[in-house]
Amino acid sequence: MASTNHKIRDSLLLQLAIDPIVVLENTAFEVCEVLSEELYNIEEPATDTLYFISPTTFKVSKTEHLPLPEPTRIAKSLSKILNCEIVLPAIEDMCVRTKAISFSHHVLIGFVGYLKFNEPLRELAYLHFTGLGYSTARGFGSVLVRGVHPNEKRIKELHEKFSILEKKRCGN
Numbered sequence: 001m002a003s004t005n006h007k008i009r010d011s012l013l014l015q016l017a018i019d020p021i022v023v024l025e026n027t028a029f030e031v032c033e034v035l036s037e038e039l040y041n042i043e044e045p046a047t048d049t050l051y052f053i054s055p056t057t058f059k060v061s062k063t064e065h066l067p068l069p070e071p072t073r074i075a076k077s078l079s080k081i082l083n084c085e086i087v088l089p090a091i092e093d094m095c096v097r098t099k100a101i102s103f104s105h106h107v108l109i110g111f112v113g114y115l116k117f118n119e120p121l122r123e124l125a126y127l128h129f130t131g132l133g134y135s136t137a138r139g140f141g142s143v144l145v146r147g148v149h150p151n152e153k154r155i156k157e158l159h160e161k162f163s164i165l166e167k168k169r170c171g172n
Contacts, residue, residue, distance in 0.1 A: 057109065
């Protein structure tokens with residue numbers, strides 16, 4: 001019997017085979033390739049850095065967002081995902097810049113860049129798969145975690161490409 005993840009993936013692939021056009025915010029995109037990976041290696045001593053590859057923000061109130069990598073909010077999000085209290089290590093280094101995304105009726109300001117802690121935390125690896133912050137279902141808050149490595153060759157290449165771009169963006 002297929003797992004829930006396989007059922008979701010197979011349903012999505014079937015729908016894309018029937019109609020490869022996806023419309024987001026009144027813009028049509030044609031899906032040309034779908035990559036899927038089930039096996040990842042986690043190199044625990046390296047899980048100390050988060051690379052924010054799409055704008056990330058935290059909802060403070062109905063009309064207010066925080067476009068900064070606030071550790072308390074990161075720990076709260078991770079604690080909610082794992083259903084246990086998480087205490088983050090101290091921040092060793094950080095390089096972020098704000099990035100605005102325009103919608104038809106508003107602008108959302110988030111941040112991209114990296115946040116490095118002074119020691120590894122294995123639980124950070126979960127953010128690699130879930131994302132972080134406000135509106136992850138729309139692509140905000142995509143995170144790469146240093147030390148999380150996909151096995152599939154093409155995904156591994158894309159993963160490395162994003163990691164290199166994030167390192168260059170902040171000059172490290």
